[in-house]
Amino acid sequence: MRNCTLLGAALAALAFTLSAAAAQDQAIPDDDLGLSKASVYDTPEPAVFEYAAPDAGSVGKRAVRSYNTAPPMIPHSTTDMVPITRDFNLCKDCHVQPDLIGMKIEPGMPVPAPVSHYLNAKKGDLHMGRWNCTQCHRPQADVKLLVESVFDRKAPLRRK
Ligand code: HEC
Ligand code: HEC
Numbered sequence: 001m002r003n004c005t006l007l008g009a010a011l012a013a014l015a016f017t018l019s020a021a022a023a024q025d026q027a028i029p030d031d032d033l034g035l036s037k038a039s040v041y042d043t044p045e046p047a048v049f050e051y052a053a054p055d056a057g058s059v060g061k062r063a064v065r066s067y068n069t070a071p072p073m074i075p076h077s078t079t080d081m082v083p084i085t086r087d088f089n090l091c092k093d094c095h096v097q098p099d100l101i102g103m104k105i106e107p108g109m110p111v112p113a114p115v116s117h118y119l120n121a122k123k124g125d126l127h128m129g130r131w132n133c134t135q136c137h138r139p140q141a142d143v144k145l146l147v148e149s150v151f152d153r154k155a156p157l158r159r160k
Pocket of ligand 2 (some may be wrong): 095130132
């Protein structure tokens with residue numbers, strides 16, 4: 001009886017080794033391993049893309065908000081504007097304009113940072129917790145997604 005068990009175990013171990021070897025033979029092709037349809041050993045050039053407003057101030061389309069109260073995405077390029085430091089913040093020069101709050105913003109006009117961003121909106125004192133704009137706002141270009149998103153921005157508003 002004991003010998004039978006041993007033989008059984010030995011056969012099972014042999015079968016396992018053989019099937020593992022067979023699985024190893026079925027190699028996955030290099031260009032099926034990653035999201036990008038190129039060999040994982042290549043360094044493909046990223047696709048060229050454009051912002052809705054190539055330069056801040058050129059008339060662009062504002063991006064659709066992902067959800068109510070989401071920080072809006074930046075529709076223009078931020079080249080030469082980042083990183084924001086203690087002494088360098090170009091965003092502020094265009095967007096910290098409390099006088100424009102509530103006014104009609106024509107395309108091409110900088111959207112004023114909202115009241116929530118100031119210590120005192122009347123005096124135009126920016127709240128320092130908002131200094132690092134790119135902590136919450138990121139540039140968004142119209143790019144081809146590698147994986148389609150199934151996020152539904154209206155889902156939380158719908159009741160079943
Ligand atoms: C030269 C002026 C200028 C500078 C500098 C600038 N912006 Fe803008 N920004 C604009 C204009 C103008 C728009 C409106 C879109 C358009 O018409 O191009 C805009 C749009 C935006 C929006 C979209 C607002 C909305 O409600 O959809 C955000 C967010 C934004 N900018 C953030 C930033 C941040 C963060 C920086 C710094 C990294 C920055 N901007 C620098 C001019 C500027
Ligand atoms: C802590 C996160 C945070 C930081 C930092 C921040 N913002 Fe915002 N911002 C938001 C959110 C959230 C909203 C959307 C507010 C809402 O819908 O009530 C917003 C809205 C805006 C808007 C759109 C206003 C409108 O009427 O559509 C602009 C423009 C903007 N921010 C510019 C800036 C700039 C410029 C800075 C840096 C000086 C900055 N923000 C820093 C979170 C942030």
